[in-house]
Amino acid sequence: MPYAADRVPGESVARRALAAAFVGLVLPLLAWGITLAGLAVVPYDGSAYTGGWGRVGQGMVIVAGAVPFLLVVAWPLLWVLRVRPAWHVALTAPIAAAVLWIVLNQVDARITSDAVVGIPAVLAVAYGAAALFTTAGTPLWWWQQLPLMAVGGPAPIPVAEPRPHLPDVGIPLIAPDLPAYTVERVSARPGGLRYLLRPSALHHAATPAERDASTITVIVGSRVDPPGEDSAYEPEGPRTWRRVTDEGTIHVVDRDDATVMLKAGPRVPAPVLAEAVATLRPRPPSHFTSGGQGS
Structure with a gap:
């Protein structure tokens, strides 16, 4: 990717x-x-x-x-x-x-x-x-x-975003299969994984607000109890819950002994978000660090 x-x-x-x-x-x-x-x-x-x-x-x-x-x-x-x-x-x-x-x-x-x-x-x-x-x-x-x-001096040298080393976090490295999106800002710790998904076609001069509105934030953690009946989340499918806010849509998915939270900005199309939820699978570390899409 x-x-x-x-x-x-x-x-x-x-x-x-x-x-x-x-x-x-x-x-x-x-x-x-x-x-x-x-x-x-x-x-x-x-x-x-x-x-x-x-x-x-x-x-x-x-x-x-x-x-x-x-x-x-x-x-x-x-x-x-x-x-x-x-x-x-x-x-x-x-x-x-x-x-x-x-x-x-x-x-x-x-x-x-x-x-x-x-x-x-x-x-x-x-x-x-x-x-x-x-x-x-x-x-x-x-x-x-x-x-x-x-x-005021020369412009900063453009450098590639550092590719983090994924340690043994003790949980499945779960990610969706979205060919049109890129992985950014991967961070990992024991029991937790966090990264951003942004459209590959997003213009490099887009404002921070435009970038955030088009971003899917994915947080993978150890499995926790699903949202209860009194929570703000509504059941959307098997082991899947959804909540709509002013900032976008949040999905909580219970998948492969882990709990995955996807926070989608308001500009993320509904079909893309549905595909992201449906294609959540454990991926190898190369999926997050070396451009391995669809692996």
Whole structure:
């Protein structure tokens, strides 16, 4: 059963890069509006000989208004489109855009002669590339360290989630057979086993609340007495009880000389939870540590 931290799905990386490129394409239009509003206030009339500020006023508006605007507005736009950490892209993309513009201008000035077309195109490429290169787990993730060193140091090295060593816990290592889910955060002690099941397709930029809502928490312990008639649990099947709460659904299953509790978040589909309960079986340690699904 694969660990989610070991890989970055190609589809997620592509979606992240395309979303960031879209932000880079939209930002010049917004910045253009800010610039026009600023030039309407600053006494700029295109000529310094008629009392206006001329190019100085125009430069003040662009440098002090439009450029900071790109940095400030890009972050929430990227965050809304789930390009996270958004500030990695918001800080590095303008630098990439400036370098790309200079290079293109040196190669062929005709490419950058039409600013209306050139600026959005360059920003789209820069933001998309920045999102691609700053995705943790990709071969070029270290690219983000260079500009980020100026604002607090390089990003942490992405590491795989540590695979715990399962000791002889004295109980069956029970788990469901859910091919579309991954095992995370396995912890074991004598008489107890706990782990999380999360969708393999869950986006790496999902918020903690979204991740928790899609997670099944499994707790395996020594066999205990089943819920009584006066408890909040209702019988659902042979040796199976269920309780519905505001946080999701809880199942208690008496299986193979152990008691298993499954706590499913509100986003876990009912058929998936039913399959999890139905396929609870003792598994070998490799099922929890080496990607052994369906073993």
